[in-house]
Amino acid sequence: xxxxxxxxIDPTTRQHARENRHHQSPxxxxxxxxxxxxxxxxxxxRRQHPIGPYIxxxxxxxxxxxxxxxxxxxxxxxxxDAERTAWLxxxxxxxxxxxxxxxxxxxxxVVEGIRLACDEEPSP
Numbered sequence: 476x477x478x479x480x481x482x483x484i485d486p487t488t489r490q491h492a493r494e495n496r497h498h499q500s501p502x503x504x505x506x507x508x509x510x511x512x513x514x515x516x517x518x519x520x521r522r523q524h525p526i527g528p529y530i531x532x533x534x535x536x537x538x539x540x541x542x543x544x545x546x547x548x549x550x551x552x553x554x555x556d557a558e559r560t561a562w563l564x565x566x567x568x569x570x571x572x573x574x575x576x577x578x579x580x581x582x583x584x585v586v587e588g589i590r591l592a593c594d595e596e597p598s599p
């Protein structure tokens with residue numbers, strides 16, 4: 476995605492993103508406490524951020540990195556997640572996924588994984 480061409484955000488999607496910010500899972504809340512306020516290498520993260528037709532859990536624009544947290548409900552939507560990931564990647568984003576259980580049990584490793592993903596060079 477070039478800096479001049481952003482996919483349009485439907486007003487309904489934008490409203491859903493706002494609503495989602497008020498209904499975080501415990502894992503999202505825990506990770507947000509760490510990612511907010513430029514706490515990871517000075518990088519700014521947004522939560523429940525709309526990109527095109529999708530709302531991503533966390534997004535770092537500087538690194539073009541999408542961080543998704545998957546709970547048990549994601550097990551049933553693997554095809555949807557694959558389609559969504561492919562679309563986000565077609566827009567120049569990289570996507571990393573962690574389970575809610577990983578965030579709750581091993582937050583340090585999750586944050587280190589995010590830090591490393593931010594530092595990776597994007598694929599051509």
